[in-house]
Amino acid sequence: MKFSHSIQFNAVPDWSSHYIAYSNLKKLIYQLEKSINRAETGDDAEHAPLIRSSDDPDQVFQRALDVELEKVSSFYEIKEREIYGEVEDLLREKAAFEAETDGQGENGRLDMGSRMGDHPRRTSLFRNFTRPRRASTISQALDGGADDSDDEDDESTALQRSRLSFTDRSKSTPHDANGGGDGAVETSEPSKSIRRHSLAYDDYAHDELAIFYSSGITLKKRATSIYVQLCELKSFAQLNKTGFSKVLKKYDKICNRNLKQRYIEKFVAPAYPFSSETMNRLDENIHRMEQAYADVVTQGDVAVAKKELRLHLREHVVWERNTVWREMIGIERKAEAATMGLRRTLLGADNDPTKARLQGDDDNEPDMKELQTPVGRVACPTWLLSSTMLTLVIIITVFFVLLYIPIFDKPEEQNCLAMLVFVSLLWATEVIPLFVTSLMIPFLCVLLRVVRSDSKPHDRLDAGAAAKYIFSAMWTPVIMLLLGGFAVAAALSKYDIAKRIATFVLSKAGTRPRTVLITNMFVAAFASMWISNVAAPVLCFSIIQPMLRNLPSDSDMSKALILGIALASNIGGMLSPIASPQNIVALDTMSPQPSWGVWFFIALPVGIISIILIWILLLVSFKPGKGTTIVPIRPVKEKFSGIQWFISLTTLGTILLWCLSHQLEWLFGDMGVVAIIPLFLFFGTGVLTKEDFNNFLWTIIILAAGGLSLGRAVNSSGLLHTIAGTITENVEGLSLYGVLVVFACLILVVATFISHTVAALIILPLVYSVGVGMEEPHPNLLVMGSALMCSAAMGLPTSGFPNMTAIMMEDSQTGQRYLKVKHFISRGIPSSIITLLVVISVGYGLMLVVGM
Structure with a gap:
């Protein structure tokens, strides 16, 4: 919890205006940061900040701290006199009460x-x-x-x-x-x-x-009331002292100053509310109340008195916190509702009640609409009449039509075609969540009897055997590899290792806009290799926040920086087998599976060249260097702790074993077994907890598992072989390179409009079968090239998680989004085409070199 929320949550509601104005001081810090880093020339009167560059930032901030310190100290003294007076009155009344009871x-x-x-x-x-x-x-x-x-x-x-x-x-x-x-x-x-x-x-x-x-x-x-007030007074002093320490630490970090130690030793520590004498006097009065309560209520038993008083204090604090918590939740819900509204506007869900409902809007009483039917007027919810519900009805209709219109001679192929089209349409339209569609696949496989035995004569399996077959296909060593990747990503993120490495690299980039831009892009791509291209852009956007705060709201550098990180994160999704789920699907499809070394040999050159060409495109289109002053990012000064070294060494060792998986196949058998090492070491030693395990992207895991089972079912039914044979006949005159270009373009177009992972789940098994049926079979080459192109689809704001994260970035001052849809169309589509050209040229050559 942020300290600005913590101080609001723990403050005494009636005293809230007398606490340190932590949020206001943070705003002042950001203003001082701009005044420090602003260029000496080029500022007109209209855009000049309120704080003059000639002002010493330490003096400006110290004056603000002095005001807050005086406010806190004066209020504390007033409340102390008031409460201590009540303490003396109570003790006098207690003495009189004891005298009366003794005299009876x-x-x-x-x-x-x-x-x-x-x-x-x-x-x-x-x-x-x-x-x-x-x-x-x-x-x-x-x-x-x-x-x-x-x-x-x-x-x-x-x-x-x-x-x-x-x-x-x-x-x-x-x-x-x-x-x-x-x-x-x-x-x-x-x-x-x-x-x-x-x-x-x-x-x-x-x-x-x-x-x-x-x-x-x-x-x-x-006595109970005064005890509670004394404890609240003590909490007031402690919370404010922490507030001064934290805000000074933030000032030193953001403005690169060294004020904290000097100001605390000279002003905060000697201040009346925070002095040791004041705290001792407060503790003494708390003990006096405990003794008074014991004398009156518990027959002198101070231990019981403390227990009862603390119970009263706990009940009082819980009641107050529940009140404050409800207010904070209300504020957060309003902010989240505004964000969801913007996201629905972006994704086109405003006019679609069903999509809005699936995305999280809870309407207790849905709107109703009356329809005229032959049996009278019938009222039904409006979401049943929406375009999304209509789409779902059409998909179900197509499913049943394909079940009963004979296309193939064998019933298992006919049923499998209906299931494949049904699942693909659900995934492509997202009328229901993707992972829910994946969960339907084993159910349909068993119900439609699409699974056959692997050995000839390939008889259809009964329900029991089909269930065992399809569920075994959902959990493969590749899924274990995905879990191991999640564990590595969680450890690197939780203990700030990825952030510290990224900050260290970015601190070396200097202040030249073009250098800063390409450095951020490579950092985003590198982070995507290990903590996924979902978390990497979020991490990078948090690192560049100081830079964005000091750039003008309409700066082209801001747009280029955010878009560059998003596009580079997409490219980073192809750089390692655990970078994105589509790579996991590709590994499971290829036979034999390539080692990590082979993957790096192909993907790294393709990714690096693509990022450099996209960087040139951004420089030409945005021209971010004009009138731009960059605030350098400062590295973290703290040294690596023991636990951070442990995580780093474990991660490096695991990656090394993954790279040598083929040479060590006699020992481990599969890369999925190696993935158990980080899971055991991180969770067994307490580096990660069960909460971290529960926070894994289980929807992605279920999506990948369902897709793998679909591929196995389509292959087992014989449908994949039949479709691949038909496509092979149509591309019979094409060379291997021509087939690669056709499938690369196809998957690029499909993945631009639907999820990268979904595109891989649908197309990669087909690509592999086509490759097997060619005169010169190179199935792994076609699958590898298609998998790389899944990550290269980035022409729309919805083409991947990095793009969706980037378009939601807002200027903290104006509340306006940095990027619009036109920026993705005008730069994202050319970037996708550039990456396509790199894959079918450099990537094709490298794949031939390794013998795919």
Whole structure:
């Protein structure tokens, strides 16, 4: 939790305006950062910041800190005098209460002190006042309480009994003026007449009990209230002291200054609220309240008193925090609703209630629309009539049509074609979540009986055998490799290793716009290799935030930087087998699987050349160097910790074993077995926790597993062989290079409009089969080239996670998005074509060199 949220969450609501203005000081830091890094010339009066460049930033920030420190100190002193005054008043009243209770025995009316001493209470003073009255004799009224049963009645029950005793007294028959006991009215109930003989003295005793009980309750409530206020005062001081430390640390980090230690030692530490004498005095008063509570309530047992007081404090804090938490959640929900609205506008979901509902809008009462039918008017939700629902109905209709229109002779091929078209359309249109479609694949495979035995004569398997076959296809060593990649990515991200490496590299880039741009692109591509191209752009965008804050809102450098990171992250998705799910699908499709060394040999040159050419395209189209002043990124100063070295060495060792997987096949058998090493070491040693495991992208894993099972089913049914044979006949006159160009262009177009992973799941098994059926079979070459082209599809904002993340980036000052759809069309489509040319030229040559 950010400290700005933490201070809001932990602050006393009534004192919220008297805490350090942490958010305002952060804004001032960013303004000072701009004034420090702003160019000496070229600033006109309209765009010049409020803070002059001639002002010393330390003095400006110190003046703001002095104001906050004075505000905190003055409020603390006022509240301290107020609360300490209440402490003294309570202690005086407690002394008076003890004197009164001790004196009751001298007057012969109620010797509570001796009773308390003879019969110590287990938890509370008020237990003695909650005894049920026995028979109404004088001796039993005064002395029988010691022999009463140990009831567990609470204070509300005691107050109710006191009220009932007064009610009984008001309903009883009045005595004579002299208070004689012989003036009882005759009654037909002997027990009532006997009771009235002692009623006068009995009522007198209960008057005394009620008075002392009420005084004890008041003292207990006041002691509890003052204890809570003292604890809140202590929390006020501690929270503000932490706030000064954190805001000074942020100032030193962002503005590259060294003010924290000097200011804290000279001003914060000696300030009245934070001095050791003040804290000692506050602790002393807290102990006085605990002792007072113990004397009044728990018969001097301080341990029990502390336990009860802390329980009261906890209940008070929980109630206050629940109130504040609800307000914070409301603010976050409003912000998230605004973001979701922007995302729906971007993705075209505003006019589609079904898509909006699937993306997270919860309408408790959906809009209804009446339809005229032959049986009358029928009301139905509007989302049932939306274009998305219509699309779903059309897809289901196509599915049943393909089931019953004979196209193939064999029923398993016919059913498999219907299933393949049905699943592909669901994936392409995303009318339901992608992973849900994947979960339907084993169900349809078993239900439609599309799976055949691997051995001749390839008989159709029954339901039991088909279920075992298809579920075994969902969990392969490649899925284990994907899990190992997730573990490596989680460890590198959680312990800031990836961020520190990226920051170190970017700090060496200098301030030349073209150098900064290409450095950021290569850092994004490198990060995508190991922490996936989903997390890499998010990491890189967070690193360049100081740079973006110091650039003008309409700067072409900002656009080039953000778009460059997104495009490079897409390219980075092809650089390693664990960089993206489509690579996992390609590995599972190819036979034999290439080693990591072979993958690097092909993908790294293709990726590097593509990034350089895209960088040139961005320089030519954006011209980011004009009038641009870059704020250099500073590296992290802290040294690597032991746990960071452990993660780094484990990651490097795992990658080395993956690269040597073919040479070590006799030992490990498969790369998926090697993936168990980081899972065991990171989770077994506590580097990663079960929460990190639960946060894996399980939707991606299910999507990949469903796609693998679909490929296995299509191959087992014989449909893949039939389709591949037809395509092979049509491309019979083409060379291997021509077939590669055809499939590369096809998959580039498909992956631009649908998910890269989905495109790989649908097309790669087909590409492999076509490659096997050629006169000179090179199936792995075609699959490798097609897999690289899946990552190269980046012509639209929805073409991959990096693009979607980039288009949502906003200027923190104006709230406007840096990029528009036209930027992706005008730069993303040419970038895709550039990468296509590199793959079918450089990539093709490298694949031939390694013998694919």
